[in-house]
Amino acid sequence: MDKRDVTPAAVIGLAVAACLLVPVIWPLDQSAVALDNISQAPSLTDPGGTDDLGRDVLHRSLYGLRVSLLVGVVAALVATVLGGLIGGVAGLLGGWTDRILMRVIDTIAALPHLLLGIFIVAMLRPSLGAVVLSVALTHWLSTARIVRGELLSLRTRPFIDAAITGGASRARILTRHLLPHVLPKIALATTLMVPHAVWHETALSFLGLGLPPHLASLGNMINDGQRSLLTGAWWASIVPGLVIVTVTLAIAALAARWRDRLDPRVRAELEL
Template structure:
């Protein structure tokens, strides 16, 4: 009887611990989903607001030039009387759109090359691995500047530079995952039954790669935004007529010594917040989609 009561207590305690752990995991997943929804809403709102205020951001009024932040102009105005809040929103919107476009192109290139290195044999794998090592051996900012200059700078040059320089890391991850999956028993059994490599990848491997691919895609956004702003700040990216964050920060440098701190502080802080938000978004997506991170 005594041993039976002890056994019952042990079973009940294990059941209670299991139930609490499941409730904790459920709450954590719910918090992650709520954060994802909030982050997407904020980024979408910033993008739409920036598109809608592009015209107002370019309006000049020399009667209100170099005004400090106040209720009418929360971010102040610049040396041409342009509203800095409108210019910051327009610049963030442009950076987010460029980030989305370049991240999508980079992720597509990484997926194609990572898959090709496994499908087309050792020679193709050696060539693609050499290309990955070559691109990763060159500093990103330098490679983006060179490609941007070669493509004529401007919007097309920045998109080409960022897109063609940010794919190697994700391609290496995809290649490594596919190499491991290729040795899985169900993949080997399918090959013996006559299923082609392309069909195996499409039916079995790509669904398994979805968490890593989506996480890598989202984490490409902050890198793309930062490098676009950096290249534009250095004068190798977007033209000065566009209200990009890099242009705003570059033009504000000569006014910082005269006490116009708001010209750089608010656009720079807004850029950092957007980058951090994208980084946190990628990490939360990884935790949501990756089964191995359930108990983190």
């Protein structure tokens, strides 16, 4: 592992471990109110400070991160499958199918996707599934375009012609030459989509359209913490804000480094 990967990988590792282990290593009820301990500054007993209902902000932020990462990863995967299938059909079939699918994508892309996401959650009951669906249905377009563009470009490359004259079937060309080229790019697009999806979940929760208010979500917390900012309890929104910024930047940084290594030539140079 390159030393420049260590910091983002460590941040992601720590965040995932904290999310998974928080019920074991810090067994507090995330919804339990302690009115005798409200808006306390960060201390040894409450490392993130407490909010206006006396709940530890860092503890709730970790629960919020669990939800955000879960939504981010699942929504990115759903969007990838959807975008991959639609982009794959457009890129492999080409012609009219491609033209019609691309115009549909252009039409959806012309709409502001946060508004579209709000419309989708507003149609459904507030739940984790509704947020995942809202983020996934508004984020498959870029994957579809990447897959379609890659396939159209690969299809006309002479090495595909060489494979055809060599007797390869369509399925063989797809599995041996097309997918191995497209899959790393799809995986990269998915990874880059995770922080974006997390921000969307946060934005929807911040607007009160995400998870029910009693469940910790980073967006809910930042929204609730706004009130405390005026009373000087800055930690109530800054701590969840820092958690989300740090973790999403770490994922984006690792994905960007991975993108650099996708090109076999760049990889060879890095190995030297």
